[in-house]
Amino acid sequence: MINKVILIGNLGADPELRYTQSGAPVASFRVATTERWKGQDGQMQEQTEWHHIVAWRRLAEICGEYLSKGSRVYIEGKLQTRKWQDQNGNDRYTTEIIAREMKMLSPRASGGGSGELSGGQGFGGGDSFQEPPPMGDDVPF
Numbered sequence: 444m445i446n447k448v449i450l451i452g453n454l455g456a457d458p459e460l461r462y463t464q465s466g467a468p469v470a471s472f473r474v475a476t477t478e479r480w481k482g483q484d485g486q487m488q489e490q491t492e493w494h495h496i497v498a499w500r501r502l503a504e505i506c507g508e509y510l511s512k513g514s515r516v517y518i519e520g521k522l523q524t525r526k527w528q529d530q531n532g533n534d535r536y537t538t539e540i541i542a543r544e545m546k547m548l549s550p551r552a553s554g555g556g557s558g559e560l561s562g563g564q565g566f567g568g569g570d571s572f573q574e575p576p577p578m579g580d581d582v583p584f
Contacts, residue, residue, distance in 0.1 A: 446521040448540050450494060451548065452476040454514045458498075460507030470503035471539075472496050472510065474518060495539040496520070506545060517546040 458472040474494045482488045496518055498506045510516065520542040529535050 448518070448520055448522055450474055450476055450516075450518045450540070452494070452516065452518075454510055454512055454516065455493065456512050458506045458510050460503060468500060468503040468507070470498045470506040472506065474516065494518075495537065496542050497523075497539050498542040498545065502542060502545060506542075509547060510545075513549070515548040517544075517548055518542050519544040 452474040455473040455475055458470045460468060460470045462468055474496055475491050476494065477489055477491045479487060479489045518540060520540045522538060523541050524536055524538045527535050527537065
């Protein structure tokens with residue numbers, strides 16, 4: 444089975460970096476992807492989709508340090524749906540992309556260049572960037 448997502452888009456806001464009770468860093472941010480096409484009437488059409496991204500551990504710290512609103516990024520990861528309860532006790536579901544790899548595609552504001560660090564390799568992959576185990580059997584399917 445394969446669960447793989449690849450996105451190239453722009454951040455809608457600065458990443459939010461938090462820490463779990465055990466001290467593991469987690470960053471969350473939204474990425475917009477826009478699709479453009481010519482409609483039947485010949486006019487250009489456009490649709491923007493917003494994606495919730497979650498990065499863990501060192502990748503989370505890197506996202507928090509180097510990404511900002513408007514940054515163009517390459518994200519590779521997997522889809523995950525989790526269940527939670529709102530203030531009224533109603534079950535809610537959130538689908539997010541758990542990032543395994545991130546590459547900065549925008550030039551850095553303070554120095555120019557390609558916007559990628561570590562020789563253009565990006566960040567992610569390898570054992571040090573594995574996300575935590577699934578949150579349980581709360582997936583609705």
